[in-house]
Amino acid sequence: MSPDAASTWHPRHPTDVALTLARLRHGRADPTHQVATDGSLWRTTLTVDGPASLRFAQSDLHTITCQAWGAGARAAIDAAPAMVGRDDDPAGFDPAHPVLDGAHRRHPGLRIPKTGRVMEALIPAILEQRVIAVQATASWRRLVHAYGTPAPGPTPGPMMVVPTVRAWQLIPSWEWHKAGVDPQRSRTVMAVLDVARQLERCVDLSPEEAATRLRSMPGVGVWTAAEVAQRALGDADALSVGDYHLAGFIGHALFGVEFDDRQLVAAMEQWRPHRFRVVRLVENSGVAGRPRRGPRMPFVDHRAH
Template sequence: MALQGVTTTGIYCRAECAARPKRQNVRGLRSAAEGLAAGFRPCLVCRPDRLPNLGPKAPAVEVAQALRLIAQGFLDSATTDQLAARVGYSPRQLARLFAEHVGASPDFLARAQRAHLARRLLDESDLTVTEIAFAAGFASLRTMNRVMAELFRFTPKELRAKRSRRDPLASVDGGLRLRLPFAGPLDGRRLIDYLAARAIPGVEQVDHACYRRTTSNCGAPGVVEVRDGGDGQHLELTLHLAAFGSILEQVGRVRALFALDRDSSAAEQTLRSDDVIGDLVRSAPGLRLPGAFDPFETAVRIIVGQQVSVAAASTVTGRLAERFGEAIDAPLPGGLRRLFPSPAALAEARTEELDMPRARARSLSAFARAVAEGHIDLEAMASLEQATTTLQALPGIGPWTAQLIAARVLGAPDAFPASDLGLRRTAARQLGRAADLSEGELRELADTWRPHRTTAAAYLWMAQPAPVAR
């Protein structure tokens, strides 16, 4: 989404805004955060403040992981120096990269993100202004008042008084409901169907097109629920939490799981004319491969899924959760009763307790130990190459596992597990062949889909009539 600042009015707009300023008065912006940092206010006609995120539409790989961590509230409890260390840069390097690719500092982006979440809560909830300050991650009401006045030229109370939505989303069973906007087309129902087939018993559940799962917020267990918003622009999130303190992490993790910030429209535009999968893309716009709510959980689910069916992988992962995950005493819907095990819990388990083939148990144990001891940071890998090299150094993790973890956890746009049976089978069907493609044949074919192979894989997988090991 192209953005522009209008120097004569001090407002920033979407490029397609109905208000048409003179060209000489327009300044291009790399992100909404850059506009805010430069002192521009969001336009009240095209509402660029309602864009899915404040960062660049297609972030450079150098800043992608830092942006993801900020989106999940990392800077609510850490410093920019700690953020830089987490993603492998010096503080000066990180500041330079953000100036180059984002147009705003990490600290400014985090403040603006809290302010925009607060504005959404002011519009869509009946939480008090004080409750909203802490839910959005501000240290105090005074801080929120100051930041929002700087960015929007109005105090929170003034924004609440003039909110455009006179019908705030009603609470359901004490839950907090929010609309989550997304970039580009998104087939939310098919995403939920994909997750339903892979739900971990006791941790995740899908019922009546509603995805729900357990989570932990501020040290207390809770449940998140996600439904398709039905308007082609939003998903609807309901948070059932003991307290609504700093919900930014929960919002960020849901956004990551449903890939809401991965605008696949450019990939679809390219792939829709492809001779092999073009008909799949044209017939089902908006398919995306899900990301990860909990990177460790998703990676474990993928490791367990090596060479077994989708259903079997869900069953085995559910047993891990039942045996090693923290029990939730409160009654929850859909049989939800466990938090997913921590890396330390699985690292400390004996391989025979993992209840799976010995080689896979050793692989899972080595992976959990590497994460628990800090040798692998799933949320700070900077590139597809780094991720696959690091993961494949562990016993029992090959290209299929590493590529799929990179696609879902890292959000790598060009990951492609060419040995996957489902991909080879569907590609053969698209070519009119009875026999599955070989790994080499599929890899050669997939070279024509670069740099959008993850989106191509999503279409091949989701076009399958039945789940295959994945």
């Protein structure tokens, strides 16, 4: 099936598409993100022109080909280079730590993505607030399957495009409940949907202005704003302060001690404006973080409430 649009380009920095886009995936069964048996990576998106499916393939770290299908194919192709890190500039980044130096050398193609689609990052981030990952990804999967649209093109398996703003708004309260989303998170989703157009314009703001706009929404705090900035805005410095695991993970991986959020922020200051890059490098370093002991976030089945 011939694509509706396609492009091949040579990024100025080495780029590993799969590694760069891995953080956009919400669980192994995310209906908007698949890796095919031939190694190509597929993503769906809802552009201003309509839905699109994208297929990324690369022969080396300096050559990327993207094909797209659907009404939004052309817009998706235009946005594809930024999605895989075109605007991410690692110049000036000094690892200054053996773990980071090793990871930086082993993964030269790790870039920070910039999808430009704020709501596609914000809604799953809200679903991930205060629950364990398996619950959040199950909620995301159920809602996208139920209220999204089938992905266009020859996707490697059944895929879906995220719901439109209107489709999200029409989800009845009992469906949020069945999806395991408590009233506080569903109210937050509904609140951001009311101003979706203004929030999408965060892509045109500075990181500080974008964070301020996002955090002006009830229920959107530092952690949620950072999660959006890391995916939609290409912010290499966005640090997810307040994450249940991050402080302990970074503390043990880089310094061999347990950190709280205050200590995390202080220790990471030396890598500003590349703090999120540091997190991604540590995640791919192979170094263990916090030992698996002590309390974990409990599983709370909101469907039973």
